[in-house]
Amino acid sequence: MIYREAGQFKSTYASDQAIFPIIQDRVVVALAVAAAFLAPPLLASEYWLQAILIPFLVYALAALGLNLLTGYAGQLSLGTGGFMAVGAYSAFKLSTAFPWLNIIVVFLLSGLIAALVGIVFGIPSLRIKGFYLAVATLASQFFLIWLFNKVPWFVNYASSGTITAPGRTVLGVMVTGPNATAAARYVVALSFVVVFALLAKNLVRGRVGRSWMAIRDRDIAAEIIGIRPLPTKLLAFAISSFYCGIAGAELVFLFLGSAETAAFDITQSFLVLFMVIVGGLGSVLGSILGAAFIIVVPIFLTNVPHMLGIALSVALLKQIELMVFGGLILFFLIVEPHGLARLWQIAKEKLRLWPFPH
């Protein structure tokens, strides 16, 4: 009834090709973004910002990056943690070597460095596919972590081997380091997600995205219609690593404050891959929904017994949390193998007919 497109005529190509062709969608998205920028910094407690929303945004960006590579271009990657580490260590080196450099520029530059590394590790993708490629990217994960552990130059010769985010400002507001407020860090993380989600959305609708999908669906056929596999695949690796690199830099600078290589271990790669799969392969919205699911649900499960006033031992609680969380992932994958984004799509289709379905 409300969600009805009757009467909305598209008289130009531009309006027909808009990201959100239906006016209701545009309004909802605009309101949601505005609310995301305004409500949490004003209303949410520091715990909410620091422990839930900021990691959610950071991982949403990483999931977005991996989704471009795995969901759109069809290249399975287990090297996300490694690419995030490249972004984090580059950002650390850049911001300590050039303290005057704006931190946003540092993030973008470290994304570029991660993109270069991604291209290098993407080269095998021309020859190997599927699970074999996953193993090849796994090598990048282990190699990069080993490199950062081994070479003390990356951590500025700190004996502990940890990198610490220095305090940096944007427009006079402290956004990194311990003295930055959670709200400021949240706004920076959110801005990155909004801008890069928009970019990704446009990317996958255009020529680049279509060539990725062609490669994903049938690489030989794609080659026959004139898509060159190597540049296309390498571009997917580069852009995906760019996103992951920025996410890695944010993980240290906006969320953790200081980190060691363990923060980027293989479990991170799996975590981001799960986000993409649970959220929906080949969907921008899916990356964000998947990140929300994987980050928020465990924290929610830990807090449920407290809220209900049930006193359980923390060990038992943790076991229950792991079991329920695993069960939920299975449940969603069985009920909707195409991920949470598909559920959202179904809901929208139903809403169009509501309240008179045929």
Add this chain to the structure above:
Amino acid sequence: MKSRVLLTVLMAAALAIGPLISMAHAAGEIYMPILTYRTGPYAPSGIPIANGANDYLNLINDRDGGINGVKIVFEECETQYDTKQGVECYERLKSKGPVIVNPYSTGITYQLIPKAAVDKVVIHSMGYGMTASADGRWFPWVFNFPMTYWSQASAFIKYVGAQEGGLDKLKGKKIAHIYHNSPYGREANPVLEELAKKYGYELTLLAVDSPGQEQKATWLQIRRLSPNWIYISGWGVMNQVAVKEAASIGFPMDHVVGNWWTGTEADVIPAGDGAKGYKSMAFNAPGPGFKIHQEIFKNLYDKGKGAYGNDRAKVGEALYNRMLINTMLNVEGIRTAMAKYGNKPLTGEQVRWGFENLNLTEKRLEDLGMKGMMRPLRVTCENHEGNGMALVQQWDGKKWNIVSDWIEPMRDVVRPKLEAAAVDEGKKLGYTMRDCSKER
């Protein structure tokens, strides 16, 4: 239809997340969070620690009615020794107004050092964490008494020197350091390296990746190298694997020395008889034979309130005892602060003052039922490490026995190095050095 049900579930979940507001503790009490890890690969080390803290705090509350009559409210939070979960715990519990936090993980300590200073919460990383934070002029909110990793490493070298017949005999000897590949494991390296230059022993550093269940490659290198001494900085499941591997290659066990986190019962029992003779550093005496244990049995276990339930045999394990001492130091720090600020709930700043003026005498230790369990301790504004000394304990197949005298660390080597590191680390965080002569 299905998807509608699903959507309802999702919506309900989203709505339910809303009131995630934690309840504050009642006024008139002191709140103390305990970060634990009773699950995951680090549980063998985490469980005795968590139980030690529970028993001591319950004892203080039940027997004495709290610290000078002020009850302690405490709560566990499971971190699985994972830094991200640790930060989540800290942020969640922060709203309840803790005055002190024991992270029990060097990784989490590194995360909390910048945060705690802003939130005015005392960090007590007892014998772990960032060694440089022992310089109280740069790190006013962090305490790591009674000893740091660096002091421990120097005490280990001193012990090896004594066993070899003098520090000058170390020349040409081979020492291997097998360490957990994390800030924790790497912490001892700088001092071992510096002392290698000074005394001329050959140092080999061998990293084991977390969690450390797979160490075949490392021990293959050990066989090739055949070092005279092995020093292990491990944690959790890594410890028992290392002890087992050492036993299985037939390395003389009395030349394998763990640091004080690599020497509890759970680390040696899985290796069976092979672990006999294995040594580890310590700064406290093990065993259930002290007066404090009798108090714990009488006041808690006889009433069915003990953290181990009926399993009394575990009371007195090395890590359990260490956590008793850790909690005792926390309580005595707060008590010291109460002597100045009165018997009421204190702020983080007041507790910090108590920690900086902590003076634990032999007499006080005797009153606490811990005579002989640790050495008297004195903390000052400049020196957050205190004046602790190390021991070496040895496993005889059934229990740990102390096999050395108290070993004074090489403070002349450690302290200058530590002060230089404190300047580095402090500047990284944008700190300035405070003048301790003005603190009273």
